[in-house]
Amino acid sequence: MVTRKEVALQAGVSESTVTRVMNGGYVSPSVREKVAKVIEEMNYRPNLFAQGLRTKRTYQIACIVPSIDNPFYGEVMQGIEEVAIEHGYVLSMYSSRVVNKSPGRSFFSGRNDAVILLSPGESRGWLLRDLWEAHMPLATFWDWETEAPSPSVSVDLRIGMQAAVEHLVSLGHRDIGYIGYMNPARAETDRNPRLTGFKESMAAHGLRTHPDQFQYTADRGSLDAGYHGVEELVGKFPGLSAIVTSNDLLAFGAIRWLEEHGIHVPEDISVVGCDDIAYSALSNPPLTTIAIPKREVGNHLMNLVLSLIESRKSHHDGSEHIQVPIELVVRSSTAVKRTNTE
Amino acid sequence: MVTRKEVALQAGVSESTVTRVMNGGYVSPSVREKVAKVIEEMNYRPNLFAQGLRTKRTYQIACIVPSIDNPFYGEVMQGIEEVAIEHGYVLSMYSSRVVNKSPGRSFFSGRNDAVILLSPGESRGWLLRDLWEAHMPLATFWDWETEAPSPSVSVDLRIGMQAAVEHLVSLGHRDIGYIGYMNPARAETDRNPRLTGFKESMAAHGLRTHPDQFQYTADRGSLDAGYHGVEELVGKFPGLSAIVTSNDLLAFGAIRWLEEHGIHVPEDISVVGCDDIAYSALSNPPLTTIAIPKREVGNHLMNLVLSLIESRKSHHDGSEHIQVPIELVVRSSTAVKRTNTE
DNA sequence: GAACGATATGAATTCGAAATCATAAATGCC
DNA sequence: GGCATTTATGATTTCGAATTCATATCGTTC
Structure with missing residues (x-):
């Protein structure tokens, strides 16, 4: 060289x-x-090392995602990338699986100017703390309104769930099931805005819910989880006319199982998803879902991190929080409740 | 610090x-x-910089992918990650879009111990050359048998396409259309194993093909491209009873359009995809597709790179090439050709 | 034309660790 | 018990750039 x-x-x-x-x-x-x-x-x-040794700048920012093959995060990262590139930064992505298993704990430190954590709940507990203690500029994305110590972008899924339930109720549905991811280490409603929002909305509409209407999975964003999830759900609560899932992938898996068993969506059962990943608009049937503006979320995250770097601050003071509005996109996986004889 | x-x-x-x-x-x-x-x-x-300055080792390896939100590459990266983590390496991913636009051309150099290039054809021409000239340890993944200068992993899509065509022919199909990605900068059959394989197989079965049976898109792996692709295709060649697409995403888009127009898959038209991304097994209908063992591809790539690093060689001598076998997975998007009156 | 500021360049120091070189104490050997 | 090894530690140099310090030349200005 x-x-x-x-x-x-x-x-x-x-x-x-x-x-x-x-x-x-x-x-x-x-x-x-x-x-x-x-x-x-x-x-x-x-030489970047020599340069970095002197200046303490790497122009690389780390993004930690729960799983790289989840299209939801892919789209958020696109948004991050757009802004990053504009400012001469390089984006490096790590999956939290790797980060968790990694021997040297805070390996970003010294290698990246800042880190963006998507859904920090999926990473080991010490990660956030480590980064914090290392005074690493940090921005996070959460799916609930949060009192995060770092600048953050969040989305209020409770409102999203309200919209979903309202939509279904307006179509005449009353027996609505729920299939959702739940971190096994957590209590049922602890920081689970989707579930909380669902329950609240049901109650608000005067609809009682039975525990059998809920099906939890520890496998975030997996198609299989949705597939097997409905199976159990309709098994224990056959009267359902609609199902809400905590993400689109689950919804697709669920729809598959239903179709395989002669239950048509939306004729027999309505299904609504959450996230609005690219595929949802063209799935069969196109999915009614809670749309999160992923690209926008990414843009915000990168901008937050950028301003932290510029001001040479880490997160240890008045953090900025941005709440990105979401909305229900009605497509073809939901329909008016069937009223014919069973 | x-x-x-x-x-x-x-x-x-x-x-x-x-x-x-x-x-x-x-x-x-x-x-x-x-x-x-x-x-x-x-x-x-x-301090990683001080350390790196002395030892020239970063324990970070770069992976460049055409687009981060494509699940195909996500799954390959999982495979890379598995091996990387085992050996104490960190994987950083860059999308080629960013790499292409990046001001400092070979920015991996000095930041990564090696780079893995997925589908190098999608990156600007100078990228491969730059890395080569920088003597950067390098492994590549191609979708055709290749005389790549670097150690590489490849997959022979021509064989895959043969299997696909054979399968369709055995079901009685003779009028088979093709929707595929094509790099606009390239000639029709130049390094396009999917297309080449398709044409060859058709010919091998004594089936003449008309230019109208082919629909090209410049948008790799997009659902929309598939959606609009079939529209054009059936417009100009209405007699089709089966369609082969160059990747699963295109297939999904195509199926959507067909369903929306009352053409059912597989009853009216059979569709086969390529890649076998996670979603394909649970799509509606489950997709018949050419399965590429993505995780395995990733494992191989990382191992190649690892041995390059260990031996302190770059790629400038007898390169190892690994060809990963692929096979057709028959699911429910293909069926016997309909013989009823039209 | 002496003095001062702007322009232009080179020399020395610094960043934080690894690698090499140098030295001291403990141990083994005949 | 003297000399060669091991074992154990400290001092020095090195990696390649940025930064600071020092110096030299050129214009202005009064």
Whole structure:
């Protein structure tokens, strides 16, 4: 690898001058041109380690996602990327699985200028604390209104769930089931805005709910979970005319099982999902779902982190919180409740 | 950030000794224990830049993917990750969109120990060359048998396409359409194993093909492309009884359009996809598709890169090529050709 | 034309760890 | 018990750039 020293030698100037040509400073036009030419010819590229050692800047920001093959997070990351690139930053993504298993705990530190945590609940408990203690600039994304210590972007799924339930009720549904992800380490309603929102809305409409109407899965965002989830659900509570799921993937899995068993969506049972991933608009049937503006969320996150870096602060003071509004997108997986004889 | 110097001071030893405690070397048990304790207490973590500057190792490997929200690549990356983590490496992912737009061209260099390129064709031409010239350890994934200069993993889609066509022909189909991604910068059959394989197989079965049977899209892996693709295709070639698409996403989009227009899959038209992404098994209908063992591909890629790093070689000599076998998975989007009156 | 500020360049120091070199104490060997 | 090894530790150099410090030249200005 060619170093600054070699460039200086070749151009017949001091190393300092090479630096000035690269980073600005007093250099006469003639010298500047000469040196620039040599740099180009030798294809000189400053060593990031040396640079980073001095400046403490990497221009790389880390994004930790629960799972890389979940399209929801993919779309959020697109949004992050857009802004990152605009500002000359590189985005590096790590899955929290890896982060959790990683031997050196806070390995981002020193390697990234900041980190963005998507759904921090999925990462081991110490992660947030570690980052905090390391004074690492940090922004987080949550799916509930939060008192997060770091700047954050959030989305109020409770409101989303209200809209979903309202929509179903307006179609005449009263026996509505729920299939949702639930972190096994947590209590039922502890920080589970989807579930909480669902229950609240049901109550608000005067609809009693029975425990059998709920089906939980520990497998976030898996199709299989949805597939087997409905199976159990309709088994223990056969009277359902509609189902709400805590994400689109679950909904797809559920629809599949239903179709395989001759139960048609939406004719026999209505299904509403949550997230509105790209596929949802073109699935069969197109899914009624709670739409989260993923790209926008990503944009906000990156901007938050950017301003932290610029101001050289970490998160230890008045944090900014941005709440992104969401809305129900009605498509074809929901319909008026059937009233014919059973 | 606490440095080695401070630790040394606190523990009453020299900096060298601290290093020895951390990285191995002659240290008496008593001193080792004492220093280790101080390290723990002060939560000392070596500076990656200083470390990297000296050792030229980052323990981070870069993976460049055409688009992060494509589940296909997500699954490959899972496979890469599995192996990476086992060996203490961190995986950082970059989308080629970003890489292409990035100002500093070879920004991985110095930041990553190696790079894995998925579908290099999607990245700007200079990328491969740049990495090559920088002697960066490199492994690539291609969807055709290749004479790639770097160690590589590939998959022979021509064989996959043969299986697909054979399957359809055995079901009685003769008028088979094709919807596929095509890099606009390339000639029709230039390095397009899917298309080539399709044409060859058709010919092998004595089936003539008309240009109108083909529909190309410049939008790799998009649902919309599939949606609008079939529309055009059936418009210009109405007699089709089956369609082959170059990836599952296109297939889903196509199925959606067909269903919306009262054309049922597989009763009226059979559809086969390619990739077998997670969703395909539970889509509606479950998709017949050419299955690529994505996780396995990822494992191989990481192993290749690992051995390059270990042997401190880049790719400039006898490169290893691994061809991963693929097979057609028959599900419910294909059926015997309808023979009733039209 | 002496003095001052702006322009232009080179030399020395610094970042934090690893690697090399140097030295001291403990141990083994004949 | 003297000398060669091991064992154990400290001092010095090095990695490659940024930053600070020092110096030299050129214009202005009065």
